[in-house]
Amino acid sequence: MECMNSDWLTTGETASMLGVSRQHVVNLCDRGELHFSLAGTHRRVRRADVQHLLDPGLTREQEKSLWLHRAMLGPLMIDPNAVLDLARENIRAWLPQHREDGMAAGYLKQWLDVLDGGVDDVVESLTGTDEASCELRQNSPFAGVLPDADRRQALRSFREHWDHEHSAA
Template sequence: MNDIWLTTGETATLLGVSRQHVVDLCDRGELVCTKAGTHRRIRRSEVQRLFNPQLTREQEKSLWLHRALMGHLMLDPQKVLQMATENITRWKPKHRADGIAMRSLEQWEQVLSGGVDVVVDVLTGLDEVSSDLRQNSPFAGVLSDVERRQALRSFREHWDHEHTAA
């Protein structure tokens, strides 16, 4: 087999998941594949996309800010999780029960109930769900205004250095 196309088994090995999970990813459209008869073939570049997803500037800025609050979470997890829970409790009555914001707040409640490790996974995750959740983050107020401005300034410098055309 040439080096560009992978079988579901080879893809599963690279991703560290089961072959059936790869098939499910293909069937849901989360992993683009081509069928050769009854067999799925996945481009190696498609597998690499899962390892290195492209974030928009806003998504990367949100990730940067959430990474900045990780220090607070690690030093005083109970306080930070309590702040997030209180924010959710305060914000829920202000949103439509069937709206996107409410759905995000409910998802955050589930994440918070999973404990610090689950929260860390979402705060730093590069997957679409984590990225979407960070756009409606309940962690407002964890960073001081000074810390937030410093993080945003640092992000702008990073973005300008890493994302400008050479």
């Protein structure tokens, strides 16, 4: 007659979610790769930890890029025309440096479409966590938007955030 909180899973339930054996879950727990609590002699795993294994989220580089692009929201909101014009100028300068049929040129052309969509589309791409937004940010035309001192401060803040949020991982 066991009453379990739905936030906690048995090793069998965890195994089913992960598509592995119960013993594999026990091994993950014993190696410290999956946090657990004991309910008597039985391991219980937080559902959130299992979800993290299934979808680990953004990589460090993707999160750093997201952080920097979020920092650009201030200048974008204060003077959208200047920021969008600078991005267009960067694209015009960079496109000739890449093969017409290459991936970099493809991303720059996608950015032109985003810029043509206006500020709301730009904000969505700058802050989205979907795969397309992550890839676009890796080929960002927003160089020069943030003053160097602001960029360095944003990177320092990111490192502190990352170290704090991921220290237990």
